[in-house]
Amino acid sequence: MRKKVIAGNWKMYNAPSKAVSFVNQIKDKIDTDKSDVVLCVPYISLQPVMDALKGTRVSVGAQNMHYKDEGAVTGEISGAMLKEMGVPYVIIGHSERRAGFNETDTGVNLKTIKALSLGLKPIVCVGESLKQRKEGITNDLLRRQTTIALYGISNGDAEKIIIAYEPIWAIGTGMAATSADAEEACATIRETVAGIYDRETADAIRILYGGSVTADNAPELFAQPNVDGGLVGGASLKPDFERVVNFDGK
Numbered sequence: 001m002r003k004k005v006i007a008g009n010w011k012m013y014n015a016p017s018k019a020v021s022f023v024n025q026i027k028d029k030i031d032t033d034k035s036d037v038v039l040c041v042p043y044i045s046l047q048p049v050m051d052a053l054k055g056t057r058v059s060v061g062a063q064n065m066h067y068k069d070e071g072a073v074t075g076e077i078s079g080a081m082l083k084e085m086g087v088p089y090v091i092i093g094h095s096e097r098r099a100g101f102n103e104t105d106t107g108v109n110l111k112t113i114k115a116l117s118l119g120l121k122p123i124v125c126v127g128e129s130l131k132q133r134k135e136g137i138t139n140d141l142l143r144r145q146t147t148i149a150l151y152g153i154s155n156g157d158a159e160k161i162i163i164a165y166e167p168i169w170a171i172g173t174g175m176a177a178t179s180a181d182a183e184e185a186c187a188t189i190r191e192t193v194a195g196i197y198d199r200e201t202a203d204a205i206r207i208l209y210g211g212s213v214t215a216d217n218a219p220e221l222f223a224q225p226n227v228d229g230g231l232v233g234g235a236s237l238k239p240d241f242e243r244v245v246n247f248d249g250k
């Protein structure tokens with residue numbers, strides 16, 4: 001039985017003071033028995049949020065990392081630096097980074113390998129544009145993105161990766177994928193993993209859905225057999241996030 005993961009992606013919101021007051025508002029209402037709960041916050045809010053979450057089982061993650069440990073790379077933060085801070089999770093290859101910062105599938109692969117070698121848990125994002133969906137190439141694209149992201153990674157390490165299926169057209173639009181479409185895409189990703197490795201690895205890896213998840217649509221989306229939780233943007237910035245995390249109403 002795979003444990004669900006509910007990860008909030010705050011994107012470029014919540015500088016330290018706002019971040020800490022928000023976390024203090026919700027932290028005691030979050031159920032971490034059924035799901036691993038992660039808040040992926042801006043770099044400068046990582047330490048304050050980690051401090052505010054002490055004594056809870058809610059984790060933090062970064063939203064990106066550089067694959068080199070250090071170097072003359074102005075404005076970047078390395079996985080090694082995150083590791084030193086004790087940050088457990090890191091999002092890799094979010095579509096906003098692919099689109100806005102020219103991140104490629106091979107770059108995603110390099111970062112994923114590095115994150116795993118450091119003991120960080122990567123949340124690797126894949127997903128199609130509306131054009132690609134209309135062209136009927138969604139499943140091919142997901143197979144390609146997944147295969148390249150996992151290239152050269154052993155099955156023991158692959159199990160530690162979380163893959164987030166985030167259709168670009170569903171991000172921030174209020175137009176979530178239907179539960180059937182989310183299930184089909186996540187199943188395609190799982191079958192791709194089975195093809196690269198084996199059934200055991202495919203059954204162990206956790207695959208999330210992201211894109212306009214709300215407290216209202218989370219129960220149905222997360223109930224799909226191949227959807228192991230969500231990567232949640234806008235709704236993770238509101239007190240309602242507690243309802244997304246406690247999605248089965250218990």
Ligand code: 13P
Pocket residue numbers: 009094166170171172173174210211212213231232233234235
């Ligand atoms: P929204 O939930 O705001 O659509 O964002 C999804 C997302 O990009 C999470 O990484």
